[in-house]
Amino acid sequence: MEKFVALTASGVAYGAVLALVALGFIVLYKATGIINFAHGDLVGLGAYLAVWVVDDLNLPSVAGYLVALALMAVVGVVMERVVRAPLRDKPVLVVVIATLAMAIVIRGLIALWQGSNPKTLVSPVGNRALHVAGAAIAQQRVVIVVVATVSIAGLILLFQRTSFGRQVRALAADPDTAVLMGVRGTYVAMAAFALSAVFAGLAGILVAPLSAVDLNFGFSLMVTAFAVAVVGGFGSLGGVVVGALVIGLVQQLVGGYLWPEYAGLLPYILMFAVISVRPEGLIVVERSRL
């Protein structure tokens, strides 16, 4: 029972982080049609920025995190200017390769700036743990779930209730018509890049205290988030949240009980299996991109 509770708790927390990562790149995908292969490195960058702000600038942790997130928004806008703006007329695939190039640049800059030694980010709640049914659950995991739930709820409200959300949905449904109807594609794209980078940074900051921050930190999260998007459907935000929880729980529970050595393989197997059986993802949303 203790093992089950502990594994479930870490599965839910992991799923919450995955949901943040996946929603980050899906927001961008909906607004611009671009799959951002630099998203994983943005997750890493968020964590490094948080380490820098807290350790080197000596800001209190929560305020420091907000500063780091603001910086991430700037990074997102810069990325739109560098990667998307000059390539607007090119096929989306070209822009995607450009994001790949951006990923290498970000990674190289981090290595130059912070070195290749792993860093640690201290959680604002420290190393305290909750005890539920005999199982110890790190409070950071509770923080992750709470912060992620609030952010995701905010994102869904933003999508359903605001003008920005309507514009993004219009662009996702039919970019040409949306632009003809007066949606300013460039502004929406810049905002989406910023929002996406902030979500990436938030995911990085939340998960960093649970592990060491190194250069490959974001990459596996991004690839697992691809699995989430494939399982949850590229179009729907709700599907993504469900997909994230499923993948998080499957990886922790099945991995924890049956196959601990190869637990890391499960998302990839799931992802590959879904694509081979349903080449357009498990949940196909009509009239969304792709």
Place this chain on the structure above:
Amino acid sequence: MNEATTPVGEPAPMGAAPTTGLAGGETTAPYAKRLRPGIYRRHHYLAVVVFVVATAVLAPMFAESRSTQFLVNLWLVYSITGIGFYWVFGLAGRFAFCQTFMMALGGYMGAWVAQSSLGGGFLVQVALGVVLSAGVATAVGLLVRRAQAFYFAIATIAVAEMGRVFFSKAEWFTGMNGTRTGIPPIRLFGRDYIAESEVFWIFLGGLALVLLLAAVIERSPLRRDAVAARDNALVAAVAGVPTGRAQLTLFVLGSAMGGLSGALMGPWTGTTGDTSFGIELAIGIFLMLLLGGIGSMWGPVVGAAFYVAVPDLLSGFDKYATIVYGALLLVTIILMPEGIVGGLGRLRLRLEGRWRRMRPKGAVDAVG
């Protein structure tokens, strides 16, 4: 209905244009020359022979130090995997992220055969490496044959990640900590090839064979089918082009080339490890293809030369190498989307156009 469609239904096949042109006699000859599809004008085989001879003559002259020889060999091996990736990504338009996984697979297989009780000569090791990577590529390609664009990309990322975990766990296959050491050197026809300058000839021979295969593909209907499928899959399929088969064939062939280059690297360096096929190389292969030019079989060869030379040119600035690669890729995509080879081709066309305009009109057609 039948009578009406017959003339339309049997248009001259693409290859027929030059035949009629050549048979047309003196007066139409210049005209026919212009009507020839590019495929007949470009001397693919001749270009391969010229390239191989030029490399055989120039490379040993240019590469005097051992480290330069090493770089030349690395260039040849990377060219092989780059040409394979050109088939997968350039021709078939498949966004595949598993080329380095295929290299690792071929490399481990070759090393495993060399160090197992099977023994087997160099050629057997390489052949089994190629066969294994082609086999895995066939399985992957068949399973995700219906996946398009990003879904295919994501599926191949999954394959590469599964491979990474497998390679790190399956020590019976990949050696201690995923690295096989002490792989015997290349031994062919009763002779050992150990020094860089000796290995060069083996690798040049390998690249020559791959280039010949590339020339065959360049002139084959397979290329036309794949390009049609890449540019508009729906229209191509409606027009009766076997889109799936063309894409699968090129994916398997390209992955086999990855396996080949991986299998060649083991006996050359003596080790095969997952670290030599990491994400840097994965992105490096994209860089080779895009920098060299995605529209030509020579693109990856030129791009690989660049990729190998950049760290050498930047010696002392090693830590900037990654940033330079990324920035180079970005600048290439934005400023030179056709790559070096494509840019040269455009330059040639422009010069020719200027040259033609300077000449009197009658002479133009005769030059063709």
